Amino acid sequence: TINADRLLRRIEELGSLGRDAQGRLVRVAASDMDRLGRDRLVGWLEEAGLDVAVDRIGNIFGIWKTGANASQAPIMLGSHIDTVIDAGIYDGCYGVLAGLEAIESLKEAGFAPARPLVVAAFTNEEGVRFSPDMMGSLVFAGGRDLGEALASVGTDGTVLGKELERIGYAGSLEPGFLEPHAYVELHVEQGPVLEREGIAIGAVENLQGISWQRITIGGEANHAGTTPMSMRRDAGVAAARVIGFLADRADASSTRTVATVGTIAFEPNAINVIPSRATFTIDLRDPNETHLREQEAALAAFLEKLAASAGVTIHAESLARFEPVTFDAGIVSLIEDGARAAGFSCRRMTSGAGHDAQMIARIAPSAMIFVPSRGGISHNPAEFTAPGELVAGANILLGVAARLAAD
Amino acid sequence: TINADRLLRRIEELGSLGRDAQGRLVRVAASDMDRLGRDRLVGWLEEAGLDVAVDRIGNIFGIWKTGANASQAPIMLGSHIDTVIDAGIYDGCYGVLAGLEAIESLKEAGFAPARPLVVAAFTNEEGVRFSPDMMGSLVFAGGRDLGEALASVGTDGTVLGKELERIGYAGSLEPGFLEPHAYVELHVEQGPVLEREGIAIGAVENLQGISWQRITIGGEANHAGTTPMSMRRDAGVAAARVIGFLADRADASSTRTVATVGTIAFEPNAINVIPSRATFTIDLRDPNETHLREQEAALAAFLEKLAASAGVTIHAESLARFEPVTFDAGIVSLIEDGARAAGFSCRRMTSGAGHDAQMIARIAPSAMIFVPSRGGISHNPAEFTAPGELVAGANILLGVAARLAAD
Ligand SMILES: NC(=O)NCCC(=O)O
Numbered sequence: 016t017i018n019a020d021r022l023l024r025r026i027e028e029l030g031s032l033g034r035d036a037q038g039r040l041v042r043v044a045a046s047d048m049d050r051l052g053r054d055r056l057v058g059w060l061e062e063a064g065l066d067v068a069v070d071r072i073g074n075i076f077g078i079w080k081t082g083a084n085a086s087q088a089p090i091m092l093g094s095h096i097d098t099v100i101d102a103g104i105y106d107g108c109y110g111v112l113a114g115l116e117a118i119e120s121l122k123e124a125g126f127a128p129a130r131p132l133v134v135a136a137f138t139n140e141e142g143v144r145f146s147p148d149m150m151g152s153l154v155f156a157g158g159r160d161l162g163e164a165l166a167s168v169g170t171d172g173t174v175l176g177k178e179l180e181r182i183g184y185a186g187s188l189e190p191g192f193l194e195p196h197a198y199v200e201l202h203v204e205q206g207p208v209l210e211r212e213g214i215a216i217g218a219v220e221n222l223q224g225i226s227w228q229r230i231t232i233g234g235e236a237n238h239a240g241t242t243p244m245s246m247r248r249d250a251g252v253a254a255a256r257v258i259g260f261l262a263d264r265a266d267a268s269s270t271r272t273v274a275t276v277g278t279i280a281f282e283p284n285a286i287n288v289i290p291s292r293a294t295f296t297i298d299l300r301d302p303n304e305t306h307l308r309e310q311e312a313a314l315a316a317f318l319e320k321l322a323a324s325a326g327v328t329i330h331a332e333s334l335a336r337f338e339p340v341t342f343d344a345g346i347v348s349l350i351e352d353g354a355r356a357a358g359f360s361c362r363r364m365t366s367g368a369g370h371d372a373q374m375i376a377r378i379a380p381s382a383m384i385f386v387p388s389r390g391g392i393s394h395n396p397a398e399f400t401a402p403g404e405l406v407a408g409a410n411i412l413l414g415v416a417a418r419l420a421a422d
Numbered sequence: 423t424i425n426a427d428r429l430l431r432r433i434e435e436l437g438s439l440g441r442d443a444q445g446r447l448v449r450v451a452a453s454d455m456d457r458l459g460r461d462r463l464v465g466w467l468e469e470a471g472l473d474v475a476v477d478r479i480g481n482i483f484g485i486w487k488t489g490a491n492a493s494q495a496p497i498m499l500g501s502h503i504d505t506v507i508d509a510g511i512y513d514g515c516y517g518v519l520a521g522l523e524a525i526e527s528l529k530e531a532g533f534a535p536a537r538p539l540v541v542a543a544f545t546n547e548e549g550v551r552f553s554p555d556m557m558g559s560l561v562f563a564g565g566r567d568l569g570e571a572l573a574s575v576g577t578d579g580t581v582l583g584k585e586l587e588r589i590g591y592a593g594s595l596e597p598g599f600l601e602p603h604a605y606v607e608l609h610v611e612q613g614p615v616l617e618r619e620g621i622a623i624g625a626v627e628n629l630q631g632i633s634w635q636r637i638t639i640g641g642e643a644n645h646a647g648t649t650p651m652s653m654r655r656d657a658g659v660a661a662a663r664v665i666g667f668l669a670d671r672a673d674a675s676s677t678r679t680v681a682t683v684g685t686i687a688f689e690p691n692a693i694n695v696i697p698s699r700a701t702f703t704i705d706l707r708d709p710n711e712t713h714l715r716e717q718e719a720a721l722a723a724f725l726e727k728l729a730a731s732a733g734v735t736i737h738a739e740s741l742a743r744f745e746p747v748t749f750d751a752g753i754v755s756l757i758e759d760g761a762r763a764a765g766f767s768c769r770r771m772t773s774g775a776g777h778d779a780q781m782i783a784r785i786a787p788s789a790m791i792f793v794p795s796r797g798g799i800s801h802n803p804a805e806f807t808a809p810g811e812l813v814a815g816a817n818i819l820l821g822v823a824a825r826l827a828a829d
Pocket residue numbers: 106140141142148149205367368369370645646647694
């Protein structure tokens with residue numbers, strides 16, 4: 016079993032790094048704040064006696080191999096340590112630190128694995144600063160060209176490759192330099208299911224599809240006081256119609272569609288000027304690819320009608336598009352077996368969030384373990400999972416890793 | 423008659439001052455850009471031989487008095503030179519420069535007025551950076567405490583009084599140091615009426631009521647992928663509902679209500695985070711005070727219902743509230759008579775925009791002259807009035823000023 020104190024202490028410590036003047040956790044990918052977290056992680060990997068490696072997209076790996084197993088494909092445990100803006104401390108960090116903890120504990124216990132064990136921290140999983148999300152694991156899995164990914168322009172106008180160089184994490188290894196035999200990711204659920212049902216462990220068997228778009232609406236700036244309603248081409252009102260349409264449609268959907276508009280900006284953004292431009296993002300998800308396509312098509316049709324009726328131009332650009340993923344049935348069973356053997360309640364479930372596991376699933380058998388999130392709250396500083404629940408999940412991860420590394 | 427070339431040249435030159443790197447005219451109140459415009463105006467006032475005075479709220483005055491008329495209450499002509507963001511060159515500047523032109527031409531022609539003539543450029547008419555709009559004329563007319571106005575915090579967190587000091591326009595005279603006998607403001611219509619009807623001159627007999635509010639909606643940040651639609655408290659969707667409500671209600675209104683949401687911001691403003699906060703402004707206007715109150719009450723009722731149904735908190739703060747104003751019938755007739763005598767078509771009309779004249783009307787008989795705006799476009803770089811139309815308006819202003827100053 017793991018060293019619970021060490022794991023919990025590290026989670027707290029990492030959660031204290033990367034906070035702004037108002038105390039908000041803002042360790043967004045490849046920022047100075049991210050560097051603080053990365054440096055601390057690398058220190059811990061070294062203390063644990065792991066070989067530290069960094070690839071060209073900035074993914075960090077802590078590798079434990081023995082003379083005997085060095086030629087075998089490794090078992091990889093991982094997640095990410097970048098965060099959203101004003102984040103909680105568990106999302107991502109928990110999986111990385113529990114992966115490290117599992118490997119360190121196995122090492123300390125004199126376990127002799129048949130395969131190397133690796134903990135990975137992937138770059139820019141959150142996708143808040145650079146699109147798409149899960150970028151580091153996507154590039155690692157060969158799903159996106161490295162050069163293209165490094166050229167990504169952030170919401171603040173920066174370029175990812177330059178930012179990685181600046182913070183000292185533009186590594187020299189080619190992404191994909193390791194070919195995992197299997198991948199397991201432990202994560203907080205970030206949703207309400209486990210807590211509501213009083214279940215300790217989720218064995219995640221699939222992950223919903225994600226469609227991210229940036230919409231730009233062009234209208235005409237004019238005077239707020241003198242322009243009759245009938246003569247307006249108001250980009251802001253058109254944006255509000257889209258937000259209302261998405262919420263109504265997702266609310267009314269018999270499928271499990273969720274739709275979110277998380278960012279918005281008007282131009283010129285002045286109180287007495289009709290907006291000439293509105294830019295906003297759409298995050299649309301459904302566990303079923305057919306349903307997700309239907310939602311995308313309905314949105315596109317709505318935008319086309321709206322452009323005509325509101326006299327505005329509408330441009331939609333895809334920022335990320337990932338189909339639903341089914342995880343490896345064998346690893347899902349190992350997770351269930353491990354949970355039951357340890358006396359924990361367990362259920363199979365779908366992930367509502369995107370995760371690095373969905374990318375690594377392209378190149379290796381993969382699955383995920385979830386633990387409960389209080390109130391289903393995540394991407395919020397109030398994100399919380401009880402220490403006992405965190406320790407339970409990490410012990411299941413250790414058990415599954417040991418099984419996978421045994422042969 | 424006025425010197426047409428000089429007026430048009432000055433309008434072009436002032437329109438070239440206060441542009442950002444993208445070439446947008448952004449001479450917002452009390453900014454460095456505003457200083458450029460103010461310095462140029464003061465130079466012209468001095469060249470015209472006028473006494474330059476600046477009061478404590480930063481209003482600039484160019485005063486022409488003779489030995490004989492120095493004890494009489496002056497005739498004031500004025501407007502403003504601050505602009506919105508990405509503005510046209512006529513809004514405000516035209517009235518100030520035509521006022522200067524009228525006085526300068528009368529002086530050059532050897533006219534001997536029975537009263538002093540004053541041209542005024544009032545601080546922060548637009549209200550884009552500091553609320554409320556028409557602030558300089560409001561303070562001048564005693565409608566707002568000077569200290570309170572100077573303490574106004576701008577959209578960029580600056581304080582008006584400090585900004586005026588910084589740009590060298592915190593004058594020493596008490597606002598209201600002049601007590602005008604009458605006030606006349608020439609302005610571009612900024613709306614479509616005169617152009618549509620092919621009329622050269624508008625004699626503005628009233629001005630609609632203005633209600634500005636800042637709305638802050640508090641929801642709960644949560645994960646865009648994992649949070650079921652039914653468990654959300656989405657501040658952004660609630661904001662969209664308000665924007666939709668206002669547009670629908672104003673569209674359907676049998677009165678002349680106009681409603682605009684010109685500014686918006688979400689927090690934390692991340693693509694995969696449900697907004698925990700949405701802040702936006704509402705600009706609501708109607709020429710009839712009873713109708714305006716009905717609209718405000720309907721909005722308040724909607725916000726209350728929405729807060730309950732969407733599980734959000736909603737806070738509404740008034741940024742500006744001005745009742746409709748009726749201008750002086752005598753001056754309106756003088757404008758009509760002047761236009762007809764000069765052979766121009768003329769109609770009485772309502773102003774959809776707020777103007778300094780509505781504030782000065784509290785302390786002196788006031789009225790306004792409008793000239794056509796092409797396509798009704800304003801608060802937009804495409805704002806345009808033809809040179810001949812500009813000259814026509816300035817000549818009517820000169821005639822009315824001469825009549826008012828004659829006794
Ligand atoms: N787990 C997680 O929050 N990932 C970020 C990508 C997403 O929005 O699902």
